[in-house]
Amino acid sequence: MRIGIIGKAGLASLLALGIWASIWGSASAGTLDDIKARGVLHCGTGPGLAGFSLPSSSGEWIGFDVDFCRAIAAAIFGDPKAVKFTPLTAQERFTALQSGEVDVLSRNTTWTFSRDVNLGLEFAGVTYYDGQGFLVREDLGVKAAGDLDGARICIDSGTTTELNLADYFRTHGLEFDSVIVKGADDARSNYDAESCDSYTTDVSGLASIRASLPDPENHIILDEVISKEPLGLIVRHGDSEWGDVVRWVRNAVILAEELGINSGNVEKMSASSNPEVRRLLGTEGDFGSQLGLEKEWAARTIRLVGNYGEIFERNVGKDTELGLERGLNALWNNGGILFAPPMR
Amino acid sequence: MSEMYRAGEHPDLPPPVETSGVRRWLRANLFSSVLSSLTTLVLAGFILWILKSALIWGMLEADFFGASFRDCASAGACWAVASARFPQYWFGFFYPSAQYWRPLLAFALLSVAVAPWLSESIKYRRELKIFSLFYPLIALLLLYGGAGLAIVETDRWGGFLLTLVIGVVGIVASLPIGILLALGRRSEMPVVRTLCVVFIEIVRGVPLITVLFTASVLLPLFLPDGMSFNKLLRVLIMVSLFASAYMAEIVRGGLAAIPPGQEEAARAMGLGYWQTMGLIVLPQALRIVIPGIVSSFIGLFKDTSLVAIVGLYDLLGLTQAILKETGWMGVKIEAYVFIGAIFWICCFSMSRYAKHLEEKLKRGHV
Numbered sequence: 083m084r085i086g087i088i089g090k091a092g093l094a095s096l097l098a099l100g101i102w103a104s105i106w107g108s109a110s111a112g113t114l115d116d117i118k119a120r121g122v123l124h125c126g127t128g129p130g131l132a133g134f135s136l137p138s139s140s141g142e143w144i145g146f147d148v149d150f151c152r153a154i155a156a157a158i159f160g161d162p163k164a165v166k167f168t169p170l171t172a173q174e175r176f177t178a179l180q181s182g183e184v185d186v187l188s189r190n191t192t193w194t195f196s197r198d199v200n201l202g203l204e205f206a207g208v209t210y211y212d213g214q215g216f217l218v219r220e221d222l223g224v225k226a227a228g229d230l231d232g233a234r235i236c237i238d239s240g241t242t243t244e245l246n247l248a249d250y251f252r253t254h255g256l257e258f259d260s261v262i263v264k265g266a267d268d269a270r271s272n273y274d275a276e277s278c279d280s281y282t283t284d285v286s287g288l289a290s291i292r293a294s295l296p297d298p299e300n301h302i303i304l305d306e307v308i309s310k311e312p313l314g315l316i317v318r319h320g321d322s323e324w325g326d327v328v329r330w331v332r333n334a335v336i337l338a339e340e341l342g343i344n345s346g347n348v349e350k351m352s353a354s355s356n357p358e359v360r361r362l363l364g365t366e367g368d369f370g371s372q373l374g375l376e377k378e379w380a381a382r383t384i385r386l387v388g389n390y391g392e393i394f395e396r397n398v399g400k401d402t403e404l405g406l407e408r409g410l411n412a413l414w415n416n417g418g419i420l421f422a423p424p425m426r
Numbered sequence: 427m428s429e430m431y432r433a434g435e436h437p438d439l440p441p442p443v444e445t446s447g448v449r450r451w452l453r454a455n456l457f458s459s460v461l462s463s464l465t466t467l468v469l470a471g472f473i474l475w476i477l478k479s480a481l482i483w484g485m486l487e488a489d490f491f492g493a494s495f496r497d498c499a500s501a502g503a504c505w506a507v508a509s510a511r512f513p514q515y516w517f518g519f520f521y522p523s524a525q526y527w528r529p530l531l532a533f534a535l536l537s538v539a540v541a542p543w544l545s546e547s548i549k550y551r552r553e554l555k556i557f558s559l560f561y562p563l564i565a566l567l568l569l570y571g572g573a574g575l576a577i578v579e580t581d582r583w584g585g586f587l588l589t590l591v592i593g594v595v596g597i598v599a600s601l602p603i604g605i606l607l608a609l610g611r612r613s614e615m616p617v618v619r620t621l622c623v624v625f626i627e628i629v630r631g632v633p634l635i636t637v638l639f640t641a642s643v644l645l646p647l648f649l650p651d652g653m654s655f656n657k658l659l660r661v662l663i664m665v666s667l668f669a670s671a672y673m674a675e676i677v678r679g680g681l682a683a684i685p686p687g688q689e690e691a692a693r694a695m696g697l698g699y700w701q702t703m704g705l706i707v708l709p710q711a712l713r714i715v716i717p718g719i720v721s722s723f724i725g726l727f728k729d730t731s732l733v734a735i736v737g738l739y740d741l742l743g744l745t746q747a748i749l750k751e752t753g754w755m756g757v758k759i760e761a762y763v764f765i766g767a768i769f770w771i772c773c774f775s776m777s778r779y780a781k782h783l784e785e786k787l788k789r790g791h792v
Contacts, residue, residue: 129737130747132755137519137739137747139511168581168657169737169747174643181646270755294495294755403752 113185113317113324114158114374122164125151126184129169132290133398133406134190143167146397147188149387150209150315150332154186156386157331157379176201179318186328187316190286202319206328209314211410211419213307214246215285217292220300222279227306231256236263236278242309243283250308270294284311289404298405305409327373333422334380337362338389340413340422345388348381361425369425390420484763494753507757508764511748515765518584518739519747525578529587532568535561536594544779562598580658584739586768588658592665592740593727593772599666600726601719604673609703611678622674629671634729637664642736661733669726676718680711713787720780724773731769741765 117123127147128135135145143165152162170178170189179187180202191197192212193205216235218224224233227250237244239262251258261278263269270291273281281291285303292301315332317325338344341359343351352363360366363384364377371377387393394411398404412418431437456466487502491509498504508515517529539558542551569591571577583591610622629637641660649655684707692702712719734743745761748754754761 129739129743130750132750132752136751139514141514141520141523166579166581169739171735171737173639173735174737177643177646181649183646267749267755267758274756290750290752290755293752296496296756 113321114327117158117185121159122166123151123155123158123186124168124184125154125165126168126170126175126178126187126189127151128189129171131190131286132293133286133402133404135167135169135188144397146210146393147190149393149397150188151186153335153383153387153393154328154331156383157327157334157375160376160382160386162386176203179203179316182318185317185324190313191316193312193314197316203316204319204322204325206315206317206325207332208312209332210286210312212284212286212311212313213410214243214282214309214311215288215307216280216282216304217273217288217301218280218304219276220302224280224304227304227308228254228256230258230280232258233279234259234261234277236261236269236272236281238263238265238269238283241283246309247282266291282308285409286398286404286406289398289406293403293405298403307410323374327375330373331380331383333425334362334383335387335390335393336413336420336422337425338380338384339391340415343384343389344392345385348385352381358425494751495755495757496753498757503760503763504757505760505764507748507754507761514585515741515744515768516586518582518587518744520582520584521578521587522576522582525576528568528571528575528578532565533590535564535568536590580656583658585744586741588733588738588740589727589730591658592662592730592733595662596665596669596726596730597723600669600673600722603666603670605677605708607670607674608677608681611674612681626671626674629668630675634665634668634732635735637668638732638736640664657736658738661736661738665726665730665733669722672722672725673719676715676722677711679718680713680715681707683714684711716780716784716787720776724776727773727776728769741768 127143127145130136131145131147133145134147135143138144148167151165151167155164156162158164168178168184170184170187175187175189175191176197178184186206188209190210190212193208197203198205216224216227216230218230224230235247235258237247237260244260247258247260261272263272263281266283266287269281269283272278273291274295281288283291285307288303292298292303295301315328317328337358338348341351341356341362343359343363348363351359352365354360354363357366361369363381364370364379368377370379373379376382388396394406394408395401398406400407408416408418410418411420414421457463483502485502487500488505489498489500489502490505492498492504492506493510495504495506498506513523513526517526521529538554539561541548542554542558548554567573567575569578569583569587570580607622607626610618611626613619613622638661641664642657645660646655688706688710689702692706697705730740731742733740734746737743739747742765745765749758749761
């Protein structure tokens with residue numbers, strides 16, 4: 083068989099492409115090694131959500147989701163600033179993770195079956211338990227969602243919140259008038275103009291709407307939630323070691339709160355006699371090296387970023403504009419469902 | 427007393443008052459009949475009322491400074507949304523403030539680089555034209571860094587800077603590529619012609635949003651693992667190719683308007699293809715399509731705001747992110763009016779310049 087010169091050139095370039103692709107392929111064999119080699123964590127976050135991820139007026143990323151990226155960077159490098167943030171829209175977030183543009187996604191993403199299974203992603207733990215709630219004016223006298231019978235409710239069209247609301251009201255035999263709105267802006271102006279008695283979306287979203295009203299103190303978010311929205315950290319399928327690092331950074335900040343370790347007392351606590359504290363802070367055992375990190379990985383994270391409670395209170399807690407209660411996000415032994423497996 | 431003039435030397439006198447001047451113009455255009463006068467009065471009243479409301483809202487009762495909408499106590503506009511983050515509107519959220527002089531210098535040099543192409547009467551035109559050829563490199567060096575300047579990654583660029591970068595790169599790249607595509611589409615070589623037709627028709631058949639989504643969502647999946655390719659560069663390439671396809675069709679319109687005799691005459695004089703096109707056909711064709719070219723530029727400049735949907739903080743993306751803050755969530759009208767004004771100034775200047783150019787290049791025979 084004769085192969086012309088063009089054919090030879092074509093084969094050669096295909097071969098070259100193959101070698102090149104395999105070099106690139108092998109370069110990303112271990113995500114953690116890649117991150118260490120490049121010296122910076124690539125973290126995908128939201129392009130703008132009050133309390134969770136926002137560019138501040140001083141040109142820094144701030145927020146709850148952002149702090150989890152910083153916590154991971156602190157565990158790897160001991161430097162919470164060694165993060166390159168990529169703001170991702172809802173449509174591009176999963177592709178950016180799949181294609182390797184970001185190493186981890188910390189972007190208000192609900193853990194669902196289809197995302198976990200179909201998209202080739204791995205949820206490395208829940209950082210925030212959100213749920214669909216109701217914002218009402220305090221003088222309405224509504225205490226629970228059951229009191230909203232016959233109310234006019236502002237609802238985003240074409241979202242799952244619409245279905246949740248309809249289901250909830252039907253199962254409870256209640257009636258409501260829906261006022262269809264388009265997005266948070268529209269919801270805010272309708273609610274502010276009293277075109278509806280209540281607005282329903284995820285509680286974190288309600289809190290930012292409430293904070294933007296002229297009189298936030300006259301509005302309450304009902305304690306009841308009608309859906310589960312576990313928001314978490316996401317990594318790619320196929321690199322379980324990297325998934326472990328992300329999962330245990332999340333666990334470490336929760337364990338730290340449980341054990342009473344915070345950014346202020348972490349030095350003192352490392353001298354503690356409590357074996358669990360000693361294992362977490364690296365004074366006993368070699369948990370860090372098993373993850374591929376240094377011995378004091380968790381201690382650095384806690385010192386530089388804080389424990390879960392500190393991250394929560396700093397970004398979305400009672401003293402911030404959002405003013406969110408811990409609620410479900412309180413520790414399991416304190417009325418919430420926030421839980422991390424033991425470290426041993 | 428009347429002066430004496432020799433025959434034919436009497437100076438032109440102004441026309442009688444009744445046929446010129448403000449009163450004459452008013453009467454002819456605004457008050458020619460009862461109905462016309464009535465319309466004029468109603469419309470004038472309406473315009474004055476709008477202007478008055480705008481003035482009260484935007485100036486007299488407005489607040490200009492503050493840290494959130496709560497500092498805007500008066501009834502009018504809350505311009506604090508623009509002033510509180512003023513530098514960020516120009517350079518983006520993350521451009522280091524110590525380096526602001528670099529984009530500022532780049533803006534200033536841009537006007538120097540553009541001037542010799544816009545005006546014929548400028549001094550040192552030749553030298554400036556040579557400078558403008560090097561301008562892209564200088565701008566890249568200033569904005570991105572290198573050669574002693576600190577590196578500022580492109581993901582830190584934003585605001586007006588990013589809008590201008592995308593707009594200018596798109597405009598500068600689309601004209602030459604568009605001309606080549608237009609010539610290719612009229613070429614007698616079947617392969618070249620087919621390629622150009624296919625490219626132009628595919629790109630024109632797809633909305634820019636789709637093209638940008640492809641660049642930011644699909645393209646990374648086709649690239650080898652771990653290879654990421656600068657997002658801004660992806661967007662710049664897509665915007666340039668997109669604008670080129672439209673430009674090609676505008677230029678083709680101009681080429682079609684040139685009588686074939688021009689080309690035949692040039693050939694008869696022994697000019698080759700490129701000489702014929704470059705010296706005879708294109709100068710005439712481009713002059714005809716100036717309005718089309720400029721409106722394509724203006725459209726492109728405004729289309730740059732679409733990059734907000736792929737997560738770039740251009741003027742629009744940046745404004746949307748600011749409006750997500752609880753302190754500014756309710757002041758979207760002011761924020762959008764502010765960036766709308768920036769876009770308007772840019773587009774209006776382009777349009778005025780095109781008008782000037784058309785008048786300058788006006789030839790009786792076309």
